[in-house]
Amino acid sequence: MSIGEIWAILRRRWYFMVPFTVLSLLGGAYLYETVPVSYQSQSSVALLDSSAVARLAPTFGNPISNAGGSLIVTADVLIRTLESSDAAKELHGRGVTDPYTTGFAPDSESPLLVLSVTGTDREKVLKETDILTAFAGEQLDALQAAAKVPPAYLVQTAPVVLPQTPVAESKNRYQGIAAVVIGGVVSAFLLSILMEGVTVVRRRRSAAARTRQARAPTRARVGWLNRRVDATAILTVYLVLALFIPSNLALPALGGVGTPANVFALLGLLWYLATWLGGRILPAPGTRLVRVSMCVLGTAVLMAYIADAMRESSHQEILGADRGLIGYLVWVSLVVLTSAAMQERGRLDVLMRRVVVLASVVAAIGFYDFFAATNIADSIHIPGLQTSVAQVSVMDRGAFTRPRATTAQPLEFAGMLAILLPFAIQQAFDPVRRHRHVLRRWGPVVLMGGALPLSVSRTSIVGLLLVALVMVPRWKPARRWAAIGVMTASVAVFKVLVPGLIGTITGLFASFLSNSDSSTQARTVKYSAIVPYLKEHPLFGRGFGTFTPDLYFFTDNQYMLTLAEMGVLGLVALLVLFVTGIHHGGAIRRLARGESDRELGQAFFASSLVALVSSATFDSLSFPMFAGMFFLVLGAGGSYLGFIRREAAAAAAPAVPAETAEDRLPQLVESR
Numbered sequence: 001m002s003i004g005e006i007w008a009i010l011r012r013r014w015y016f017m018v019p020f021t022v023l024s025l026l027g028g029a030y031l032y033e034t035v036p037v038s039y040q041s042q043s044s045v046a047l048l049d050s051s052a053v054a055r056l057a058p059t060f061g062n063p064i065s066n067a068g069g070s071l072i073v074t075a076d077v078l079i080r081t082l083e084s085s086d087a088a089k090e091l092h093g094r095g096v097t098d099p100y101t102t103g104f105a106p107d108s109e110s111p112l113l114v115l116s117v118t119g120t121d122r123e124k125v126l127k128e129t130d131i132l133t134a135f136a137g138e139q140l141d142a143l144q145a146a147a148k149v150p151p152a153y154l155v156q157t158a159p160v161v162l163p164q165t166p167v168a169e170s171k172n173r174y175q176g177i178a179a180v181v182i183g184g185v186v187s188a189f190l191l192s193i194l195m196e197g198v199t200v201v202r203r204r205r206s207a208a209a210r211t212r213q214a215r216a217p218t219r220a221r222v223g224w225l226n227r228r229v230d231a232t233a234i235l236t237v238y239l240v241l242a243l244f245i246p247s248n249l250a251l252p253a254l255g256g257v258g259t260p261a262n263v264f265a266l267l268g269l270l271w272y273l274a275t276w277l278g279g280r281i282l283p284a285p286g287t288r289l290v291r292v293s294m295c296v297l298g299t300a301v302l303m304a305y306i307a308d309a310m311r312e313s314s315h316q317e318i319l320g321a322d323r324g325l326i327g328y329l330v331w332v333s334l335v336v337l338t339s340a341a342m343q344e345r346g347r348l349d350v351l352m353r354r355v356v357v358l359a360s361v362v363a364a365i366g367f368y369d370f371f372a373a374t375n376i377a378d379s380i381h382i383p384g385l386q387t388s389v390a391q392v393s394v395m396d397r398g399a400f401t402r403p404r405a406t407t408a409q410p411l412e413f414a415g416m417l418a419i420l421l422p423f424a425i426q427q428a429f430d431p432v433r434r435h436r437h438v439l440r441r442w443g444p445v446v447l448m449g450g451a452l453p454l455s456v457s458r459t460s461i462v463g464l465l466l467v468a469l470v471m472v473p474r475w476k477p478a479r480r481w482a483a484i485g486v487m488t489a490s491v492a493v494f495k496v497l498v499p500g501l502i503g504t505i506t507g508l509f510a511s512f513l514s515n516s517d518s519s520t521q522a523r524t525v526k527y528s529a530i531v532p533y534l535k536e537h538p539l540f541g542r543g544f545g546t547f548t549p550d551l552y553f554f555t556d557n558q559y560m561l562t563l564a565e566m567g568v569l570g571l572v573a574l575l576v577l578f579v580t581g582i583h584h585g586g587a588i589r590r591l592a593r594g595e596s597d598r599e600l601g602q603a604f605f606a607s608s609l610v611a612l613v614s615s616a617t618f619d620s621l622s623f624p625m626f627a628g629m630f631f632l633v634l635g636a637g638g639s640y641l642g643f644i645r646r647e648a649a650a651a652a653a654p655a656v657p658a659e660t661a662e663d664r665l666p667q668l669v670e671s672r
Contacts (some may be wrong), residue, residue: 006193006274013192020191024184028177035176036120039166041129045136047071047078047111048156074140074155075111076529079103081139082115082132085312091135096128101314102136103551112160118315122166129163186270193274231341232351234268235632238334243358246377247625248408249385255319256388257327259624266326269333272341283340286645290339290638293573293580294332300573301328301544304566308543317546324545324565331631338635345643352636355629356427359420360444362405363451366413369403370454377406397456399500404455412623414455418463418610419629421448422471422603429479430596453494453501458508459617463610470606474599530555533564541567558615561622577634578615581608584637591644593651604637 010017081087082102091100098119105112115132119125137157144154242261251258275281283291301324308321342348369375388408396402402410424444427433433441452460472483495502533542533552547555547564555561562570585605592598611630614620621627 005278006271009196009274009278010189010192013195016192016195017188020184020188024181024188027180027184031177031180037168038118038120039122039125039168040116040118041125041163041166042114042116042161043129043133043159043163044105044161045113045115045133046158046160047075047113047140048158071111071155072529075104075113077143078136078140079113081143082136083312087135087139091132094131094135096131096135098125098128099315100128100132101316101551102132104553125166126163133159133163189270190273190277193277196278229271230343230347231268231272231337232347234264234271235334235337235351236354238265238268238628239355239358239632242625242628243362244406245382245385246380246406246408247412247623248377248387249380249382250388250624251384252386254326255323256622256624257323257330258388260385261628262327262330262624265330265333265337265628268337269329272333272336275341281341281343284342284639284642286642287339287638289641290335290580290584290635293576294335296576297570297573298328298332300540300566300570301325303540303569304542304544307537307540307567308546311537311542313543313546314551316548316551317543320545320548320551321543322545324543327545327627331627334628334631335635335638338632339638339642342636342639345640348636348639348643352423353427355420355632356424356444356448359417359629360424360447362407362413363417363444363447365405366403366417366451366454367447369405370401370451373401375401375404377404380406397504400454400456400498400504402454402456403451407625408623409618410455411457411459411618412620412626414452414457414460414463415611415614415618415620415623416626416629417448417452418460418467418614419607419626419633421445421452421463422467422606422610423633424448425467425471426599426603429599432596450490453505454498456501456504456508459614461505461509462617463614466610466613467606470609471599471602474602527557527560529553530560530564534567537567539567539569541565541570544570554619556618558618558620558622561619574615578608578612581611581634581637584608584634584641587641588637588644591641591648593648597644600640604633604640607633608637 079102096117098117100115100117102113102115105114113136115129115136117125117128117132119128140155140157238261241264242259245260247259249259250256251260251263254263272281276283305321305325308317313321338348338351365376404410404413407413407416428441428445449464452464468483468487472480475483491502533547536542541563542565544565547561555564559571559574562574566573582605585601585603585608588601588604589598590601592601611620620630
């Protein structure tokens with residue numbers, strides 16, 4: 001369905017569009033006038049070691065220097081105490097009636113707490129923040145008194161940042177207004193398309209019931225709005241927005257999920273609904289499995305959302321749960337567009353080639369960042385967008401700058417390239433593209449494969465090894481030994497061109513195996529710290545999108561994060577997604593009739609396996625570019641499997657003999 005056809009439908013169904021749009025605008029204006037502006041005040045409190053412990057170290061008379069990381073557990077206990085219902089009742093009796101939050105300071109591994117109060121009265125909010133700050137110290141003293149801690153070993157609280165002048169929080173107000181307006185317009189759009197679809201079905205039935213006089217076909221108007229739009233065109237625009245706009249830039253009202261690419265993906269989902277409800281397209285047959293797996297994930301997301309609504313969650317957690325629903329719809333859009341909306345295999349092949357080419361450009365940007373010791377994304381500023389990741393800067397490891405190109409973090413850069421590298425290799429060997437220049441075929445492989453070690457991370461090396469272990473053994477001996485020789489030569493080239501890089505990478509694995517790596521130890525500490533949260537809500541979790549670093553801490557593990565946010569049901573749903581992708585690759589290879597399709601299936605198998613393993617090294621689906629590429633590949637695997645199943649069924653069907661002239665003669669019937 002073209003944009004012109006959609007516009008014509010909306011004009012015909014004006015009796016839906018106009019009233020709903022006007023009502024949504026009136027509702028937004030009503031919220032603007034009636035919802036008061038909220039104000040927020042914050043203070044910061046640090047925990048200090050006891051005087052007995054302070055004497056053990058040369059503090060030079062400065063007690064603040066004893067605010068060590070050993071008090072993390074004490075700070076966590078204090079935070080839980082302040083968030084309890086008993087503390088809330090006590091504070092309410094002292095006059096703190098507005099919502100308040102307590103938590104660790106963002107990006108801090110020390111016992112530094114941030115206390116905040118949000119309300120509509122500026123002076124009252126400031127007073128309540130003073131009360132909350134003093135109450136925190138009283139609660140710490142009460143906890144230690146109940147445990148009969150000797151006075152010499154008492155942990156103290158010290159206000160580091162006094163209660164600040166309340167700042168207006170207009171963002172939440174405008175979010176509610178935008179939600180009402182967008183909800184009304186989208187509802188009118190869907191109702192208009194649905195009514196058009198019902199009308200089309202009725203017309204088809206009436207046309208089948210009577211014979212119509214043949215008419216000369218009318219030539220459709222040729223114009224930009226009347227050009228036919230398909231899923232490949234929509235997803236190409238998504239890829240350009242996702243890969244070339246830094247993934248940390250997003251709309252302020254939507255947070256991390258509000259990247260331009262995600263917003264466009266939601267528009268693509270509306271296009272598919274309009275085309276489907278309008279009777280112009282049907283889901284491609286044989287592609288249902290991938291959408292069923294998304295339904296399993298959707299069930300886990302909804303149950304986690306309900307679990308978050310039933311507990312006493314903070315305002316930030318509620319907003320996080322809402323953003324989680326939006327992020328899930330973005331993933332649904334990518335899977336639906338790549339599986340249900342793909343009607344021609346040639347167009348799907350075009351999409352996958354574009355994915356590889358655009359990803360190789362991102363890899364080339366990574367090369368520039370590495371050798372220039374900078375990050376080109378830091379110089380990109382787009383009006384209306386702001387960074388959703390705190391303190392995004394150039395990261396170093398050893399003597400090397402870790403590139404991130406247009407991604408938010410070097411791990412996202414490495415993970416995204418690792419799941420797309422198998423398709424670059426498959427396309428380079430594809431017999432259909434042998435007439436292409438060698439640089440066009442092998443350039444993406446060199447760029448993507450070469451950029452992975454430059455990220456100086458274990459994730460990239462593990463991804464490379466998995467791709468090699470899955471794809472190389474399936475090749476013919478001549479190609480296999482050639483590939484092993486090329487990989488061995490590549491190590492030598494890196495050792496000569498980038499001295500010290502190979503040693504740094506091998507040192508990462510050596511420190512990991514000896515448990516002397518600081519990042520590995522930090523992950524181990526976080527695993528033990530997250531266990532209490534898992535025990536609180538083991539089945540459905542705390543809410544998808546609520547366990548954010550600014551409220552809690554980084555998990556650096558997608559499986560642990562999923563357990564915390566969606567519980568055991570969410571972990572099962574996540575594993576179902578990965579297993580579905582692996583099944584796509586195995587089924588494509590098993591049913592394929594040609595060597596090219598068998599290698600394509602092996603590429604899908606390797607990509608899904610890399611996503612499965614790398615998700616244990618960082619919270620992969622929290623990064624929009626990695627998540628977008630993963631779900632696009634997941635849907636594409638389901639679409640390819642559908643095409644190959646239909647081709648196999650057509651090849652296995654018995655041939656129908658052609659009707660001869662003798663067969664068309666009337667047969668004589670013997671009468672008795």
